[in-house]
Amino acid sequence: MTNPGPGIRGAPALTEEILSFYEQGQEDRRLRVGTGRLELLRTQDVLRRLLPPAPASIVDVGGGSGIHAEWLAAEGYLVDLVDPVPLHVKQAGRLADVNVRLGDARALEFENESFDVALLLGPLYHLADADGRALALSEAYRVLRPDGLLVAATINRFAGLHDTLNQGRYFDPLRRPQIEAATQDGRLRTEGGNSLFTTAYFHQPPEIAREASAAGFALLGQYGLEGAAWLMTDMSAWLEEPAQCELLLRALRLTESDPSLIGVSGHLLTAGRKTRLHD
Template identity: 30%
Template sequence: MILEETSYWESIADEWKKTRPDRLWRKHSDAINQSLLLRWLPEQPVPRLLKTDTFDEAVGEGLTRFLQARAHSVVGMDLSFKNVQLACRGEVRVRGACADVRDLPFQRESFDVVVSNSTLDHFQTLEEISVSLRELHRVLRKDGQLIVTLDNLANPIIAVRNHLPFKLLNRLGIVPYFVGATCGPRRLQRLLREAGFEVRDVTAVLHCPRMIAVLVAKILCSHTKPPAQQHYLRWLRMFERMSQWPTRYLTGHFIALRAEKRRISPDGEHDD
């Protein structure tokens, strides 16, 4: 099963590297993720930070260069060895690990911060998300922070998408790769608490109409010059004002949560 998943994601990354179909859209996606991390990461660099997949770095600029300013050591992991290699190329302070987030090879309390942006929403079941959260809790140090984003099931478009057959959506070009089980903000908060985390912040991000925005980005990337493309990216970022609205969980493509690992009391129970 793991070998099949690895082969699948390597083939997707290889195809994207050849054709670069969404490179303008990836810039917007990276900018949204960086903006979130600027708000939520500690101001001072932490000793060790884990990023739970390197697909962003395999198909675009990604986040590892940005994260190096926020951590003395960054570990980028992925099921795909090829993706890990690409993420680490030319980066002195980025180490790679070929690993499965459901069964991490790291020792307990190895990291101060974990960044997991849209890694856990590519599994078949919610149970696999729960298993992954428990593993991330295990490798975080006491009071360590987890920043996690998942496809937002409270968004009606995501809810409809997840009820339709993947092969049909993929054939129509609506989803470029497999999307799995996910949940809304309340359910994810519950899963985090069950895994031993204390939720500190919750929001929703990426509020532009994604399918239309990706299509327009492809057209602009092929037929316009950089100034027009930059103008489009600035326009897309204006949609993020909707993260302050009461309707943010209906419009945001991703739910984003910041959680801390709860301390363990002498009797082995989590302190509240």
């Protein structure tokens, strides 16, 4: 592992509530089975078109149990994974050819210009305050080499509403106020113990584009991952059948960057290139 670099010190620790949620160990399984696999497959699909050739160096910030680091390393990339959850670090530590450390997206312990690619595929939707997201994006900018690639994941503003309507949970009067409040200001709150997730922030697509630009990134594109497919009755069988799965991915590519449709997806990837504007 590299020696600690000049990352921003004094960043607040991950909240106990978010930590407890992820210490349940559900995140790894969520992306490997059932309809959650669509998010994984589409993330792979988009990244394979955006990433420079291996063996480019990648910092996987908030990389969880290593579900993305695993396939990236297998394809020849040099991967460092950082995550604030001890369980995730333990799980990712079992992977071959991946450097793993406990750390915070807002205070990365790497030297300036250490990586070709920075992936933020989780941190931004657990940083409810704009200042925290700005710190995470500025740290990604700092550790990237000139012209380095940023790919950041966000949850779309109406994902909670769409998901709970799809599952019928919107009609639960105990949960509905939290769901509706999140559509107004993007903040999913967990007061009352009735939340279906943990504390989170749901972006509008133009909002994350502005945040990345403010951090010094030139926008390359935005990609809705699940399109409208995730709201269909049950696509699990499609994902298990190779020919149907490929057709589904092909269909989603047709709408992935359409401005009128990218907010329908549950998750959005925003890609940017490091510029010299803020140096």
